[in-house]
Amino acid sequence: MNQAVPPGKTLLTPFNIISGIILLIGGIITILRFTQGIGAVTNLDDTNPWGIWIGFDLLCGVALAAGGYVTCAACYIFGLKKFRCAVRPAILTAFLGYALVVLALHYDVGRPWRLPFPIFVSQGTSSILFEVALCVFLYLTVLLLEFSPVVFEWLNWKGARYLIGKVSMVLVIFGIILSTLHQSSLGALFLIAPSKLHPLWHSGYIAVYFFISSIFAGMSMVIAEHMLVARFLHDKIDAEHNIESNTVALGFAKAAAFLMAGYVMIQIIGIAMDNDWKYLGTGWGLWYLTEIVGFVVLPAGFYAVGVRERNVKLIRWTSFWVVSGIVLNRLNVSLVAFNWQLPLDQRYFPSFMEIMTTVFIITLGVVIYKFIVVRMPVLHGHPDYPDDHH
Amino acid sequence: METDFFTLQEFMTHTKAIAYLLIGVALVALPLFWLFLTGRDDKKKTY
Numbered sequence: 001m002n003q004a005v006p007p008g009k010t011l012l013t014p015f016n017i018i019s020g021i022i023l024l025i026g027g028i029i030t031i032l033r034f035t036q037g038i039g040a041v042t043n044l045d046d047t048n049p050w051g052i053w054i055g056f057d058l059l060c061g062v063a064l065a066a067g068g069y070v071t072c073a074a075c076y077i078f079g080l081k082k083f084r085c086a087v088r089p090a091i092l093t094a095f096l097g098y099a100l101v102v103l104a105l106h107y108d109v110g111r112p113w114r115l116p117f118p119i120f121v122s123q124g125t126s127s128i129l130f131e132v133a134l135c136v137f138l139y140l141t142v143l144l145l146e147f148s149p150v151v152f153e154w155l156n157w158k159g160a161r162y163l164i165g166k167v168s169m170v171l172v173i174f175g176i177i178l179s180t181l182h183q184s185s186l187g188a189l190f191l192i193a194p195s196k197l198h199p200l201w202h203s204g205y206i207a208v209y210f211f212i213s214s215i216f217a218g219m220s221m222v223i224a225e226h227m228l229v230a231r232f233l234h235d236k237i238d239a240e241h242n243i244e245s246n247t248v249a250l251g252f253a254k255a256a257a258f259l260m261a262g263y264v265m266i267q268i269i270g271i272a273m274d275n276d277w278k279y280l281g282t283g284w285g286l287w288y289l290t291e292i293v294g295f296v297v298l299p300a301g302f303y304a305v306g307v308r309e310r311n312v313k314l315i316r317w318t319s320f321w322v323v324s325g326i327v328l329n330r331l332n333v334s335l336v337a338f339n340w341q342l343p344l345d346q347r348y349f350p351s352f353m354e355i356m357t358t359v360f361i362i363t364l365g366v367v368i369y370k371f372i373v374v375r376m377p378v379l380h381g382h383p384d385y386p387d388d389h390h
Numbered sequence: 391m392e393t394d395f396f397t398l399q400e401f402m403t404h405t406k407a408i409a410y411l412l413i414g415v416a417l418v419a420l421p422l423f424w425l426f427l428t429g430r431d432d433k434k435k436t437y
Contacts, residue, residue: 258427261420269412304423308427310430
């Protein structure tokens with residue numbers, strides 16, 4: 001096992017100090033939330049029952065964790081073994097993403113001891129939320145099992161590692177099915193609110209929008225994530241991962257660019273089907289066009305140019321652009337364009353403590369990610385399994 | 391210019407007609423974009 005802190009090195013690094021302060025603040029807000037109630041820390045009310053904990057932590061968290069099923073599908077279903085090095089980091093990101101989504105949901109729902117109720121006690125089988133809850137519950141379990149070979153290799157449990165390796169394909173297929181279901185269902189949640197969500201964002205195809213955008217969000221997240229780990233954890237990446245990461249960036253950028261082009265086309269067709277053209281000339285239309293042109297059409301073009309020119313640096317910077325576009329889209333659907341007809345004084349804006357809780361959860365994810373990749377064979381192969389990264 | 395619709399039939403005919411035209415555009419535009427995307431890939435002989 002690797003030593004996290006070599007002799008002579010201090011734990012008081014800028015990263016540790018800043019993340020420690022954020023975690024401390026988050027801990028205090030957590031105590032406030034669970035002792036004083038949701039009203040003490042949020043600006044939520046009956047008109048705006050879903051805030052950034054749903055709009056950002058849940059919707060963005062799930063979309064950006066899509067790299068797990070996308071990479072597994074590319075590598076194991078489509079047989080593109082050249083993307084193998086991206087599988088473990090993508091699964092780890094997906095696992096942490098979903099785990100933190102569930103954690104964030106606790107803040108919103110409250111009474112954590114009743115979390116198993118929707119699955120085991122009172123199933124609301126006619127609700128899309130039930131389907132989302134079931135999928136997230138099952139997929140988080142699948143991700144834990146998919147990631148377990150890394151833990152078993154780290155612990156040197158060869159028997160368990162061998163056994164889990166035998167069922168990895170079943171887990172991959174199950175994980176892709178579950179992701180397909182709940183990625184689209186998160187969009188379908190908004191089908192019930194045609195009078196609340198602005199017509200440019202509300203569509204009968206919103207489930208398809210969410211699913212397709214999750215695929216290129218996941219791919220972009222995988223590319224962006226490698227850029228970050230190459231910058232901050234470069235000593236944990238072996239040479240093979242470094243070389244293959246360029247192949248991953250070029251391959252995923254090509255696929256993402258084409259998907260984004262298709263996404264734009266179905267967005268336009270969605271507008272045509274609902275005859276929403278008249279809204280494009282309004283302020284809301286300008287904001288919608290900013291999202292579609294500024295954060296989908298343009299980055300798709302940059303991806304395409306990056307792929308043609310074999311410019312991995314351009315692709316990596318563009319991936320951050322796409323990720324921010326997905327965040328913008330999810331926030332638009334859940335917050336900005338939601339309740340759009342209400343006067344400004346009745347609109348929702350998150351409180352400082354809501355924002356800090358979100359920052360706390362992201363920081364928690366980064367700290368756990370760092371803890372794991374520093375110790376376990378995620379960004380480098382294990383010497384006992386030289387040809388098997390998964 | 392906004393079109394007035396008096397029946398669901400009129401609305402569906404109008405929107406479907408535009409959607410079909412857009413799908414036609416997509417069927418031409420997407421392969422062209424794919425050709426642009428893969429234009430500099432190494433050619434593989436498949437025979």
